[in-house]
Amino acid sequence: MATTLAKADNAEAVEHAARIEHVSKSFAGPTGQQLVLDDITLDVAPGEFVTLLGASGCGKSTLLNLVAGLDAPSQGSITTDGRPALMFQEHALFPWLTAGKNIELALKLGGVPKNDRRDRAEELLELVRLNGSYGKRVHELSGGMRQRVALARALAQESRLLLMDEPFAALDAITRDVLHDELTRIWEETGLSVLFVTHNVREAVRLAQRVILLSSRPGRIAQEWRVDIPQPRRIEDAPVAELSIEITEKLREEIRRHGQQ
Ligand SMILES: Nc1ncnc2c1ncn2[C@@H]1O[C@H](COP(=O)(O)OP(=O)(O)OP(=O)(O)O)[C@@H](O)[C@H]1O
Ligand SMILES: [Mg+2]
Numbered sequence: 001m002a003t004t005l006a007k008a009d010n011a012e013a014v015e016h017a018a019r020i021e022h023v024s025k026s027f028a029g030p031t032g033q034q035l036v037l038d039d040i041t042l043d044v045a046p047g048e049f050v051t052l053l054g055a056s057g058c059g060k061s062t063l064l065n066l067v068a069g070l071d072a073p074s075q076g077s078i079t080t081d082g083r084p085a086l087m088f089q090e091h092a093l094f095p096w097l098t099a100g101k102n103i104e105l106a107l108k109l110g111g112v113p114k115n116d117r118r119d120r121a122e123e124l125l126e127l128v129r130l131n132g133s134y135g136k137r138v139h140e141l142s143g144g145m146r147q148r149v150a151l152a153r154a155l156a157q158e159s160r161l162l163l164m165d166e167p168f169a170a171l172d173a174i175t176r177d178v179l180h181d182e183l184t185r186i187w188e189e190t191g192l193s194v195l196f197v198t199h200n201v202r203e204a205v206r207l208a209q210r211v212i213l214l215s216s217r218p219g220r221i222a223q224e225w226r227v228d229i230p231q232p233r234r235i236e237d238a239p240v241a242e243l244s245i246e247i248t249e250k251l252r253e254e255i256r257r258h259g260q261q
Contacts, residue, residue, distance in 0.1 A: 014081045017161045017193030018044040018067055023076035024218075025062055036062050038218035039076070044161070046081065049187055049194045051204035051211050053247070055255050059219030060197040064165050067195060081193075085159035089166045091150040093138045099125065099149045100134035106156035124152040127186060144175035148182070155190070164196040168203070177235060180206050184231050201244045201251065206235045213250060216258040223250055 025037040036059045044050050052060050065071045067078055068086050093102045103121040112120060125133055128148040138146060147167055154162055168176045184207065187194055198204050204211045208227050215222040225247060229239045 014046055014160075016043050016079070016081065017046050017048065018042075018080045018084070018195060019078070020063075020067065021077050023063070023066060023073045023078060025059070025066060025071075026074045035218040037066075037073075038220050040219070040221060041076075042212060042221065044193050044195055046160070046193055047191045049196070049207060049209045051196045051198055051208035052214060053198060053201060053204045053211055053251070054214030054219065055216050055251065055258070056199060058214045058216040060199075060214060061165055063214075063219065064163050064195065064197050067161075068163050081160050083157075083159055084161040084163045084195075085154040085157040087147075087150055087154045087162065087164045087167045089169050091138075091146040093146060093149055093153070095138045097138075098134065099130065099136050099138070099141065099145075099152075102138075102149060103153050103156050106153045110157055112156075120156070121152075124156055125149075127155065127189075128152045128182065142175075143171055144179060147171065147179060151183070151186070155186070155192075159192075161193045161195065164194060166198055167196075169198070169200070176203070180235065181232060183207065184233075188231065201248050202235050202240065205229075205240050205244045205247065206233050211247060213247065213254070215254045222254050 020040055020042040023040045026033040026035050054060050066073050068084055100121045103124055104117040107117045107120055122134060125131060128151050130148050168179050196207060205227055211225045213222045233240050
C-alpha cells in the first residue's frame with residue numbers, strides 16, 4: 001500500500017515538509033490588535049510526525065490554518081512541500097454523497113482520471129480499513145467511521161504533508177485508541193509528514209516523534225520534546241505516561257503563568 005502515495009519516493013529530495021519562520025499573527029479585537037502567535041519558528045522534516053500541544057485558545061488552529069494557507073501570517077514566512085491536506089475535528093463530509101463518492105470528489109479535484117477514481121477510492125477505503133463501505137452514506141457511519149472516511153479523503157489529495165486539527169477529539173476513548181493505531185500504521189506505510197494539533201497530552205505523546213508545547217497569549221514555543229519511545233505505542237504504556245506527566249507539569253506552569261498576567 002506504500003505505493004499509493006507519492007511521498008516515499010521523493011522524501012529525500014526535499015529538506016522540509018513545512019518551514020515556519022518567525023511567524024506572528026494578530027487579529028483585530030475590541031481593544032485593538034490582539035497578538036495571537038508570536039515569533040514561531042518550526043520545521044517539520046519529511047516523514048516526521050509532530051504534535052502541537054497547548055491550552056485552549058493558545059493559537060494552535062490559527063497556526064495550522066496559516067500552514068494550510070487559509071490565512072496569511074502578519075509577519076514571517078511559511079513554506080510547505082506542495083499543498084497540504086487538512087483534517088478537522090468535524091469530518092466535513094458531504095452528507096448527500098456516499099463514503100466512496102466523497103473520496104472520489106477529492107480525487108477528481110486532484111486531477112485523477114474518471115476511470116481510475118473508483119479503484120483508487122476502494123484502495124483508500126481499504127487503507128483506512130473500511131472495505132465494503134463505498135456505498136454507505138454519511139448518516140449510516142459511526143463517528144469513528146466518518147473520521148476514517150475523512151482521513152481517506154485527506155489521503156486522496158496525494159499531499160506530502162497532512163495537517164490534523166484535533167481530528168479525534170469528539171470520539172470516545174476506545175475508538176480514539178483504535179484510530180491512533182491506524183494513523184500510526186498509515187503514517188509508517190506512506191511516509192507522510194504530519195503536523196497534528198491537540199490539547200490532549202497523552203495523545204500528543206502517543207503519536208508523535210516530537211511534541212511542541214505552545215504557551216498562551218500570545219502563543220510562543222515554550223518547550224519541545226523528542227519522543228524516542230518505539231511505535232506502536234499504547235496510550236497507557238509506562239514511558240508514554242511518564243513523559244505525559246512531565247509535559248503536563250510544564251503545561252500547567254504555562255497556564256498558571258498566563259493566569260497571573
Ligand atoms: N479569525 C479570527 N479573528 C479574530 N480572532 C481570532 C480569529 N481566529 C482566532 N482568533 C483568536 O485567536 C486565539 C487563538 O485561537 P485558536 O482557535 O487558534 O486557538 P486554539 O489553540 O486552536 O484553541 P482550541 O484548543 O480551543 O481549539 C483566540 O483568542 C481566538 O479568539
Ligand atoms: Mg483549535
